[in-house]
Every structure is written in structure tokens, then in C-alpha cells.
Amino acid sequence: MQVYYTSPWVPPEWIKAHGLDPRGVWFADDLGAEPHPIGAGVCAFANSVVRFAERHADSAVVFSTHCDQLRRAFDTVGGSALERRFLFNLPATWQSAAARRLFISELERLGRFLVKLGGHTPSGEALAETMNQYGSARRQLLEAATRVPASAYAEAIARFHWDGSVNLPAPGQKNDGAVAVALLGGALPRAHWHVMDLIESAGGRVVLNASEAGERSLWYATEDRPMPAADASLPPLSALPAATPEDLARVCLDNCADVFQRPNTRLYAWLKPRLRSRQVRGIVLWHYVGCDLWRTEAQPLREAFDLPVLLLEATDTASEAPRHAGRIQAFLESLRGPGA
DSSP, X not given: OEEEESOTTSOHHHHHHTTSEEEEGGXXXXXXXXXXXXXXXXXXXXXXXXXXXXXXXXXXXXXXXXXXXXXXXXXXXXXXXXXXXXXXXXXXXXXXXXXXXXXXXXXXXXXXXXXXXXXXXXXXXXXXXXXXXXXXXHHHHXXXXXXXXXXXXXXXXXXXXXXXXXXXXXXXXXXXXXXXXXXXXSOOOGGGTHHHHHHHHTTEEEEEEESTTSGGGXXXXXXXXOOOOTTSOOOOOOOOSOOOHHHHHHHHHHTOOOTTSSSOHHHXXXXXXXXXXXXXXXXXXXXXXXXXXXXXXXXXXXXXXXXXXXXXEEOOHHHHHHXXXXXXXXXXXXXXXXXX
């Protein structure tokens, strides 16, 4: 059975180790492909996930509390999909033993849900093998971050979240005259990848994809390896002979860098070396209507990194492209400066 997950902080290896097929929703070709009527202040992504869950009632969908809109969307799913939905409670705090205990208990609760769907409880050896497979895939993707064109890299990461594979295209030619920008923010499903093409056509280059299912989602899954800095050499992957839910919880929580965390200092610590080493000149902040977490982060980002920030609001794919194109072009022109 396919089990779709809506947050990269719900570890897909846990689903895979239970004998089911984890699928990151960001790669689904029918997610957000068509606009749906939504109420004022409702996130278009959360609304699309609800419609997606109802269309795929023969599969399961794991919602997450990392996003208030997704948490509320969980309650609105109707029809036959009701029995195959799950809400994973992600701890917003991360500096306490209680947060880790909560994460472990949620993994165990999700495990019982997966068993009811036809899965099986994994052995420690099977879990370790799956963790190492996913960790190796993440490592390969991380190493290619600065060599692969932005759209192709986004597709490679999304495909990894879809089936655990690594499909990297050949390195692309760099346009040294392009303006280096970082793309930061919430969920960026394939229906919105045109944003990167708009940036490129306007003379920019996305050198850091820090959207929800971008490079930030590639937490390095080994037993004790912290998320590597952008300019750090990655050591050989250490093999785990056996693993427990506690091991998986520690790896995932220790490497989580997201805006929903309190404090969210790890997000800034993750961004700082990458923005510097890749000589980023501006940040495109991608956020959905109603997402106060990302929208209110614009000014702190400006102050923390002394970089211009463009707020790019996501609605539905049918109407946003022309508006985004004009704003992106104006933003990049401002970064190039007069006479550039």
C-alpha cells in the first residue's frame, strides 16, 4: 500500500521498514495541478492535500502538525479516506527530553497504524538497513547540491521522497553572470516548480533550494552524524547493525531545521554557512496564504543575513505565474543594481 506523507520530518524509512511504500506528496503529478475553490485565508497546499487524500482513498495519508493549516486540513478530510488518514504530532520544541519522548511515541503510534494497514513491525536489523539505505541516498543528493540545475535538483529530491531512489542528471553549465538567490519557505510541489524557471529566465540562479522538500529535507540519517555544513566534507556512512525507534527519533530530531520549531535558531544556523559559501545575493521567500510562520520570518531573515528578501505568495498554479514573473524580474534587477 502507498502511504503519502506531507512533511519531510515524518521519516519515510519508518514507513518503508514496515513493508509499505512511502510517497512524499510533493512529487505527485495530480497534487495542485488544478485550482480548487478555497476559503479566505486557507492554504492552497493544505487544500490540495485534502482533495488528494479524498481522491486516493485506497491509500493512506499522513498529515503533520508542523503546519497549522495541515493540522486543520486533517479534520476536513471526508468520504472513505477517513479511515486511512493519520495525524503525526511533531514537537515544536527540540531542547528537551520530553520532545524526544513525544516523537518516539508518535513513531510507535504511527507504527501501529501501519500494521493495521497491512504492514509489519520491523526488526532492529531491518530498520537499520532501511535507515542506512535512505541515509546513503540523502548523502548522494547532498553532495550534488551545487552541481545540478535547480529544477532538476528539485525533481531529484522529490523523486527520492517518492520512492527512495537517487536519479541525478549530469551537472549543468553554470551561468556566471546570473544572480545567485536562495529559495526558502514552505512546500513546493511539482506543480510550482515553474518558480525556479521564472527565476532563471529573469537572469537568476537558485543556488540553494531550502524549501520544505528541498535540500533542507535531506537530513543525514546516520546514528550520530549531525547535519553537515555546506562546506564540510562528508565522512563515509557508518553502518548501523540494528536500530530502534529511539535511534530514528534522535537522528530526525537532531537534524530538523524548520520554521515551526521554537526556538527556530537551527534554521538560521543551517542557512548561514550555505548562504555565505554559495554567495547568495537575495532570498526568495515562498509562502502560502495564511502561513504566518513563513510570512513573518521575512524581516528577521533580512536582519540576520543582511540580504534582500522577496515575499512570493503561493495561491493556485493557474493564476500566479504572470504575477510571479514580474515580481521576480523586478527583484533580480534590484539585486543587479543600476547599469548592470
